[in-house]
Amino acid sequence: MEAAPSRFLFLLCLFMYELSPDGAAEIQESSEDPGSSQEPIWLTDVPAAMEFIAAAEVAVIGFFQDLETPAVSVFHSLVQKFQDVSFGISTDSKVLAHYNVTGNTISLFRLVDNEQLDLDSEDIESIDATKLSRFIEINSLYLVTEYNPVTAIGLFNSMIQIHLLLMMNKASPEYEESMHRYKKAAKLFQGKILFILVDSGVKQNGKVISFFKLKKSQLPALAIYRTVDEEWDTLPMAEVSVEHVQSFCDGFLKGKWLGENHESEEKTPKVEL
Template sequence: MWTPPPPPPPHLRPAPGVATDTEDSTEDPGAVWGPVWLTDVQAAVDFVAAAEVTLIGFFQDLEMPAVATFRGLAPDFQDVPFGMANDSEVLRHYNITGNAISLFRLVDNQQLNLEDQALAGLEPATLSRFIRTNNLRLVTEYNAMTVLGLFNTMIEIHLLLLMDKASPGFQENLATYQTAAKLYQGEILFVLVDSGQKDNGKVVSYFRLRESQLPALAIYRTLDDQWDTLPISRVDVEQVKEFCGGFLAGKLLREDGKSEDTSPKEEL
């Protein structure tokens, strides 16, 4: 569903000992399948800015077992660029004092770290879960892995599009939703909820919506559980702006603007 990020700038080169799969790949000759070696601060800054989510291994000790785990997992996340650095200036720039693996996401300008203690005996499954749990984008699909990241983000207001991914016109509506998301980057987190998935019925019921009212937008503030909903026929940028603007201004379409549901937020 997601468009892969563009290749890194030309001055970025593969990390030592990591080959690129340019000869064998027929789909994307410019793709980098291993971590990219970040030689200075500017290279690291450019790398982080080039994609919605990036991962950098800051390793002062390139022989530690976590390095092999990090390198080996890169091909499993072709939509998340992996980088490596051990230059002291680069580590200082990102406040790394030892060894760390950091996930950077543009949507809320966060740097999430796995540091020395967590890197000891690091298993691929542990690192994979760290990435999948915190992999928030301009539009993040709601699922069991991303829900924790959604409620750990600094962005308190979430806009949900509840729509069946198998419905006609879904891709067109998603593209419009992504366009609207760019207008609220850092202010409102845009979430996609596939209403065609049985497990997501709890989200629909949380917002007191019926299947006949879908697709719909639901806006939610984590600070006080205030929320509002708007059934729609299709996603329209101006309609999204009006709905979000009204909520931010304290105007609710519903009479009751606060949920009576006392279940943990993670259970949405």
């Protein structure tokens, strides 16, 4: 099966449900933090831009030939909203050429898969805060990305075809330490596997848990999924450790199943989800 149809199938099965007003508000609030003010960093040469991008999990850069374009003010207006994203701006012709930018554009850079995503020129002409926010929200992937209906779109647009999901309740006492270890393991597979957190305390995420035939009594658990052929494996665990995560991922990459391997039983969307 080709990668695109299976990727679409999994997205359809798990993530395409109506987002409730409360859920939408939660995502909106999580992006807004009235913390210390920040401004975009001016990137005056190529080395400065390269260093800026390398230091951030997610970086958004406004490449502008014309600072009078309306997109510039829209860009500045969103810097405060996304506190976990690094914002930069450049008008230097050598910087624009280095990143293959030929006009005004805004680009998002992801450390997790070394992707550069550019807004189309026609989008720049009609850009507003809502459109730019959506572009950033959908495409912001981190070493560990928490699943929600918005980030799901970006996850399945990534060229990385293997996704690892940690299903765990964020309210549990072990959560902080477990996430520290999970993120440490994610660095070992950067560019090979996308690491995802699924909060089992969120009611809608029960669809993800049931898809992998897991029960809440088995959590925390890992589930690994390959979009190209829809094979997957699960591993319930008493404790999340770097060693457990690494062994599970290595086994899947080598075709050695540590849990119980599966293939999607149906090649059509699962209506019950």
